[in-house]
Amino acid sequence: MENCFTSSPRNDTFNPAGLRVLVVDDDPTWLKILEKMLKKCSYEARLLFEAQALGNTFLVIIGKHLRVTDMLTTCGLARDALSLLRERKDGYDIVISDVNMPDMDGFKLLEHVGLEMDLPVIMMSVDGETSRVMKGVQHGACDYLLKPIRMKELRNIWQHVLRKRIHEIRDIECLEGFETIQLSRNISDLSDDGHLLTGEDLTSIKKRKDFENKDDDKDYGDPLSTKKARVVWSVDLHPKVCESSCFNRAMTCDVCLTEVGPKKILDLMNVPWLTRENVASHLQKYRLYLSRLQKENEFKTSVGGVKHTDSPPKDSNGSFGIQNPISMQQTDISNGSYGFSCSNSLIHNVSPKSVEGDLQGIVSVPVTEPKRDLSVDVPDPLKARSSQRDFDCFVPPEADISFTAFDSTIPTQFSWCKVPESPFKHECKPLQDGFNQLPLPGPQHPIQNDHKQSVPSISSKSSVADRDIEIKPLDATCRSHHSNHASPTGTMIDSFSGQAEVPIASHQAFEPISTTASSMKNQGFNPSSISNLDSAQRNLNRGIGSSLATLDEDLKLYWLQGDCLAMNLGLQDIDFSLYDDPLLINEVPFHLYDSRFDYEHPCDPAEYSVVDQSLFIT
Amino acid sequence: MDRNHLLRQVAYMKNSLFDQGYLDREQFTQLEELQDDANPNFVEEIVTLYYNDSARLIQNMEQTLVNRPIDFVRLEEILHQFKGSSSSIGAKKVNDACTQLREYCSAENTEGCSRTLQLVKQEHAVLRTRLETYFQMVREAG
Numbered sequence: 001m002e003n004c005f006t007s008s009p010r011n012d013t014f015n016p017a018g019l020r021v022l023v024v025d026d027d028p029t030w031l032k033i034l035e036k037m038l039k040k041c042s043y044e045a046r047l048l049f050e051a052q053a054l055g056n057t058f059l060v061i062i063g064k065h066l067r068v069t070d071m072l073t074t075c076g077l078a079r080d081a082l083s084l085l086r087e088r089k090d091g092y093d094i095v096i097s098d099v100n101m102p103d104m105d106g107f108k109l110l111e112h113v114g115l116e117m118d119l120p121v122i123m124m125s126v127d128g129e130t131s132r133v134m135k136g137v138q139h140g141a142c143d144y145l146l147k148p149i150r151m152k153e154l155r156n157i158w159q160h161v162l163r164k165r166i167h168e169i170r171d172i173e174c175l176e177g178f179e180t181i182q183l184s185r186n187i188s189d190l191s192d193d194g195h196l197l198t199g200e201d202l203t204s205i206k207k208r209k210d211f212e213n214k215d216d217d218k219d220y221g222d223p224l225s226t227k228k229a230r231v232v233w234s235v236d237l238h239p240k241v242c243e244s245s246c247f248n249r250a251m252t253c254d255v256c257l258t259e260v261g262p263k264k265i266l267d268l269m270n271v272p273w274l275t276r277e278n279v280a281s282h283l284q285k286y287r288l289y290l291s292r293l294q295k296e297n298e299f300k301t302s303v304g305g306v307k308h309t310d311s312p313p314k315d316s317n318g319s320f321g322i323q324n325p326i327s328m329q330q331t332d333i334s335n336g337s338y339g340f341s342c343s344n345s346l347i348h349n350v351s352p353k354s355v356e357g358d359l360q361g362i363v364s365v366p367v368t369e370p371k372r373d374l375s376v377d378v379p380d381p382l383k384a385r386s387s388q389r390d391f392d393c394f395v396p397p398e399a400d401i402s403f404t405a406f407d408s409t410i411p412t413q414f415s416w417c418k419v420p421e422s423p424f425k426h427e428c429k430p431l432q433d434g435f436n437q438l439p440l441p442g443p444q445h446p447i448q449n450d451h452k453q454s455v456p457s458i459s460s461k462s463s464v465a466d467r468d469i470e471i472k473p474l475d476a477t478c479r480s481h482h483s484n485h486a487s488p489t490g491t492m493i494d495s496f497s498g499q500a501e502v503p504i505a506s507h508q509a510f511e512p513i514s515t516t517a518s519s520m521k522n523q524g525f526n527p528s529s530i531s532n533l534d535s536a537q538r539n540l541n542r543g544i545g546s547s548l549a550t551l552d553e554d555l556k557l558y559w560l561q562g563d564c565l566a567m568n569l570g571l572q573d574i575d576f577s578l579y580d581d582p583l584l585i586n587e588v589p590f591h592l593y594d595s596r597f598d599y600e601h602p603c604d605p606a607e608y609s610v611v612d613q614s615l616f617i618t
Numbered sequence: 619m620d621r622n623h624l625l626r627q628v629a630y631m632k633n634s635l636f637d638q639g640y641l642d643r644e645q646f647t648q649l650e651e652l653q654d655d656a657n658p659n660f661v662e663e664i665v666t667l668y669y670n671d672s673a674r675l676i677q678n679m680e681q682t683l684v685n686r687p688i689d690f691v692r693l694e695e696i697l698h699q700f701k702g703s704s705s706s707i708g709a710k711k712v713n714d715a716c717t718q719l720r721e722y723c724s725a726e727n728t729e730g731c732s733r734t735l736q737l738v739k740q741e742h743a744v745l746r747t748r749l750e751t752y753f754q755m756v757r758e759a760g
Contacts, residue, residue, distance in 0.1 A: 027671070
């Protein structure tokens, strides 16, 4: 293994001195005290208070993904923190952050950091209420310190850094071992538990529990060496993972979603500098993240606006009918359970508002029932999704998340989709709104007029998302795709349309769908809304027919969804032919693809932007 | 000799601050331990920083009670910040007053909030005077 981890000696002495700590707090008095205390521990401390001097720094994607911009209207301390961390990806070993900060909820920052950079984060607050502490832990904090903080507490923070690194190594190793078994799994396992399985399998195998908060980002720091370059799962990379996973799965019909191994993914991704371990670790995180999102979504109220039309397409695939799926999707989307992985960023908030619903829905709903037909799945996931809104996570604020309620024309622009195209930063803002409204990316955009609800894709998406734990990655991929094709920074709509136009080799059909970022939610098929959809659909049909493999419908859905994302219309490389699922092709291709595409688009840039927004919008 | 006397006085003053509940012994002592050659006046700097920042917070809190309708949520937020800040130097009496204010704030008791905010201000000012005297003596003692 070229894994750096394996090569890194576990038994090396970990020298805490020189630990690079980033302290984020809005209280100048405490910052000064902490700085002094940390220096006494021989740590290098950097205070992020001066960062406020950065002013309204536009945290424009400092990192590759996760646009933090958009809603950041005021100088944000937390935002500065994030941007700083992103700029210097390997610059810090641990982050200590206060819970209450003016511009951003400390928990959100925590999630962001965890997902993007995979750094251990310690929370601190004067409030030691159990519920707060619990919240901190749930969001992935390594520790929760009460103010006033004592020296002895600070002295021990290095163990969190070490622990995390060790876990990373272990995870990777687990992943590797798991990989071999995966291929033989049957896809049917994917069903609902698909996602769960993955997560569970992984966790059980890996015995990793501390990934809860890290989904997307994979940080490969050598545990013992602080110099190890971290792999930041930017929006570019993440989607690739999705892509590959989906792709993989597509290729091996019987492969359980969770079984797609990192190796395959790595190969598919074709990123030269990436190692298998990187992928494995990231994948695991992603899965865990998705499962967590899913849970969150379940609690989240359904996304507003999203109509759960729910006409559950349960019927055979075909019957799903575009209409159905769409409705289904919508609901799902609304549920926000879409864990659209679009945003690699922390989707922590599964709030309906983000368009994320769609994208996220996909992601978050990793565990959709794998049901066999697409139709079946789609509806289900959708429904289930409705309760969950994973949207939050990813909704890229940027895109005008037209996801708003599908029912009606999805006004939301695919913020998700669009995201890739244009820098979210600014757009994010609008997305937020858009997203909130509708989890389903109803393509409200002007582009399409009313595809929104009908987009069955959404539902399919959701279902797919659910199943596909990897959805997240898909999103990412999608997102990247989006960016690929859509580069216009313009409104989402533009991007979408652009996307739609992007001829995706196999996904053509999807294109339209995806482009309609808004329709992302709809995964389902937004015929009306998405002009592209039409074309996409056609393509889809073509593509689906041939590509659809006999994979479990669900699986397909997932893939589709995930793929869509990844495919971003730009994913020409994704060969749908893999998915030769007659059913899918015939019946739901639209939905599925649509949704997928939708996700893709929205996911990407949009997602990020959205996510950012939600993240920051406390 | 003189210096020893001064040093003893400094110690006496500090102890009375602790005993009278103005300062938290543990926290303040920890601050003093952080002081070293690199930062010989560290504690004083911290206290100064605290007073500058907390004055602003108190002002903000007063403003919330003036506005109509009263935004108790905002008041609580500021109070939370203020409390965190006060804990940095171990301002005990100030913090106790804050706790009272917090309760009135939760109950949305305007009159109670006004009253206790005044108490917070008072304790805040008293401590400041005491600390100023203290640091002056510290400087004199060299």
